[in-house]
Structure formats: structure tokens, C-alpha cells
Amino acid sequence: MTLVDSSLWPAPAALVLGLVVGAPTGLPRRGLALAAAGLLLAGLASPQTAPSEPGLWIETAALLLGTDLAGCALGGLGRAVSGGPL
Numbered sequence: 001m002t003l004v005d006s007s008l009w010p011a012p013a014a015l016v017l018g019l020v021v022g023a024p025t026g027l028p029r030r031g032l033a034l035a036a037a038g039l040l041l042a043g044l045a046s047p048q049t050a051p052s053e054p055g056l057w058i059e060t061a062a063l064l065l066g067t068d069l070a071g072c073a074l075g076g077l078g079r080a081v082s083g084g085p086l
Contacts, residue, residue, distance in 0.1 A: 014064045018071020019078075027076035041066050 028034055041062055 010064055011067050014067040015071040018068040018073075019075040020071075021068075022072035022075025022077075023079055025072075025076065026079045027073070037069055041069070
């Protein structure tokens, strides 16, 4: 369990970073940015994008990018609901 905890600590950090960035910037004004981010994630997270250790790095980066974008979306949603920066 310690190994799992030590390898997954960047995910909460990415979520907090996304919240910190998403709150002052807000949600994207166009759906194109969200669609592009979704396509990027789908392409990076597809199996066998790259084999071996570089593949692990790419898949881990895609996981953290997804967590970061989720934090940005939550921060932007919080800004939209509150009417101003959080």
C-alpha cells in the first residue's frame, strides 16, 4: 500500500493545481478547447501509444493531465457559480 501511495501522490497535487488555475481563469469560452483537451487525453491514454517505460511515462502524464483538467473545470465552475473568483 505504501508503494501505491508513494506513486500516486502527484494526482491530488495536480487536482489542487487545477483548482488554483481554474478559479481565477474560469471556464473556456468555446467548446473547442474542451474538445481538443478530450481528444488529446484520448490519444495519449490509448493502449500501446508507446511501449515499455516511455509508454508508462505517457500514460502517467495523461492521467495527471486529466486530473489537472478536472481541477481546472471544477475551479472554473466554482467561479461561474459564485460570479467571481474564488
